Amino acid sequence: MKFPIKHIISAFLTLTLLVGWVKPAYAADGIITIIPGNVTNDVGNTITISLEGSTYAFVNGAVVILNGSAYIANVLTTGVLTFDIPIGLAPGTYTVSVKNPDNTIIPCGGSSCSFVVSLPVVVPTATPTATGTPLPFTRPQLRVTFSGASSKQLVSDKPFKFTVNFQNAGNMTAFNTQAVFSSADLVPLDTGGVAVVGNISAGGGVEVEQRFTSQGSLSGKTFVIIDVMVTYYDDKGTSYSDKFTLNVPTGGSGSGSGIVYPTATPTGVNTAQLVITSYASTVDPLQPGDQFELGLTVQNMGNTTAKRVTMIIGGGSSGSGGGTPQAGGVSGGSGEFTNFAPVGTSNIQSLGDLSAGGALQVTQNLIVNVSTTPGAYPMKVTFSYVNKDGEVINDDQVITLLVYSLPNVDVSFYRPPDPFFTGQPGALPIQIVNLGKRTSVLGSMKIEASGGTLEPSSTLVGSLDPGGYFTFDTTVFPDISGPMQLNITIDYTDDFNQSRVVTKTLEITVEETFIDPSLDPSQSGGGGEVIIEEETFFQKIWRFILGVLGLDSAPPDSGGGIAEPVPDQQVVPIPSGGGKG
Known part of the structure; x- marks a missing residue:
């Protein structure tokens, strides 16, 4: 069967259109944008990567591959992630791809598959300030890498050459460097001890030589000290100075012959101390x-x-x-x-x-x-x-x-106290007097008594001027009679901030409480009542006869005679506390 030519042409055009639709879609299935596309390496940067298409997806744990180096990614969505690049990343163009935890590599399917890292643009300052404070690690710094003399050991009165190597360990040039040599045992020759070094670049070094001779005998010395003071400037005019203390072994011969003698082995100190x-x-x-x-x-x-x-x-x-x-x-x-x-x-x-x-x-x-x-x-x-x-x-x-200057205080009664009785409250008029010549700062005062209680028993004293006083009135409740000791303690802090205590003792006498014998219930039979006996009929007739005869016909007293009846009365019992004596 034969097809017409127009059908063949139509089929070819349809196939061409299909290929045109499929190939762009596949090419865009991957990384399409990287923002920003150009960064500088003097600061940290965060890069955002976008994904298009349905074939790939970003998964937590993914890493970004930059020219073979991996960086941890922060997955925001299945189509967007970010990652940080460190400060100081080498300048250049970096190709980007993403690798998921299952080792699937997401290629770059768009036109923007790389970004450029460049150096920062340095804008020169108009006028350098001489007094500006140098930034950290941006200054010259000299150090000594070697020092030594032309002779292994120094000899009295014989000149020698002393060599020092200075190295600039900083990251800026040291300008107008100058070294000054000094020693208590040596005299500098030729230059007066001053060496003009000049400029020393960062990381560079210079060797300085100075000739010396001894100042007097070196006998008995094992080494001599040489001080080197170095001054220099940075590019802003800021001055710096370093002092180095160096030592050189000596022979100590004192002969001036130039012969170096070995140092004697120490045998220990042989003296009294x-x-x-x-x-x-x-x-x-x-x-x-x-x-x-x-x-x-x-x-x-x-x-x-x-x-x-x-x-x-x-x-x-x-x-x-x-x-x-x-x-x-x-x-x-x-x-x-x-x-x-x-x-x-x-x-x-x-x-x-x-x-x-x-x-x-x-x-x-x-x-x-x-x-x-x-x-x-x-x-x-x-x-x-x-x-x-x-x-x-x-x-x-x-x-x-x-x-020390400890408090000198007297503790006593500011007036004679009233008599004290057992079970009865009594006032204690206590007084503290500063007998010292300076102000005393006292803390809390506490009073304790054996055989009784006090209320209140403590107080805060405070500051007392010389000759000043502090009074404290408290009440004591004695339990037993006899002498009672009042133990008084006063806390304070001494001149070296250590806690100390002043202790004083006062003594009072407690008497027994007085009881009126006429109120003793035991004298009326112990029943607590006064019983009056009532007259009989014959007693009344007898008193009548006595009255007719002109004799005493009064009723008998409580001792056994006839008495008028009186109402019953209660005797108030005496409590243990008693009344105030």
Whole structure:
């Protein structure tokens, strides 16, 4: 069967249209947009990726692939995600794809499948400010990487060359660098100790040389110290300075021959050394005006005997050179005696000889000056003695004495108290008087009594001026008769912020409560009533006859005669508390 040519052409056009519809749809099925498309690497950036089509979908846990490097993605929807690129990412063009947790890679199906990372645009400042504060890590920083002398060991009076390498460890150029050399044992040659270094670029280094000679003998020294002061500037004019302390070993020959001798091996110290290992005062705490005895334990911590030891309280010396000390050679008058002064004897005592490792007890009578304020006061103690070579040695020690100013208060009654009876309340008129010479700040006062109770039993005192007083009225309820002690405690804080207590004791006498014997129920039979016997008929006739005869015909009294009847009455019982006496 034959088809007409027009049918063939129509079928070809239809197929072409179908291919045109299918291919664009497949090409767009994937990543189509990346926003933004151009970023700088001086700040962090967040990139948004959009997906089009139904073949792929973003899944939680997906990662973004940039030129082979993976970055964690934040999936917002199945078609949108974001990811962060770090600061400092290398400049360039990055191709983007997405990889799901099931290793499915979503390709880029659109035209915008990459983004560009570029360096920030630097806008030069109009005028650099010399006084601007340098930003962190944007400054020159010099350090010493090597130092040494031309000789392994220095010799007295022989010049040598000292070399120092400076390196700029910062990230800016160090401008106008200058190095100044100084030493207590050496004299700089040629340059006067000043070396002009110039500019040192970031990461670069420079070597500086300085010639020296010894200033006197180097005998007995194992090394000498060389100080190097370096000054420099940054590009804004800000100045910097660094000081380096370097050391060089010495030969110490002192011959000037140039021969380097080996250093002798140390054999240990061979001398005496006196140390105060402990001390105490007979008065604690010390207050202005107190006289006390200071006891010290002195021990020879050296390995030779200390001869003719002299102790000087307050500091001093005994001679200035070698040999045997002469009479009057001990000086103790230059010591410090503002707060503590010797009493009874001078501040100088002769202790004799003290062998190596030996110890002895020493005492000194002192007084605290009345004008001394509370505080911690160091006291200098000098031990002057002669060592094994006949040289006079002065060992200075310092001890610390604490001076307090504690409250001086009197606790008493501001008036004679009323008599006290058992079971009866009684007033206690208590008064606190400040007898000291300075204001005292007191805390709470508490009163306790044996054999009774008080109400109230505590109060807050507060500040008391010199000569001032504080009164406190309380009531005591005694339980038993006899002497009663009132124990009074007052809390306060001393000059060194430590809690302390003032304790005082007052005594009162409690008497038994007085009971009227006429009101004693036991005298009327113990029944609690007064019983009046009624007259009989014959008693009345007898009184009538007595009356006719002119005799006493009055009724008998309560002792057994005839009495007029009286109404019954109750005797009020006496309670244990009693009435006020």
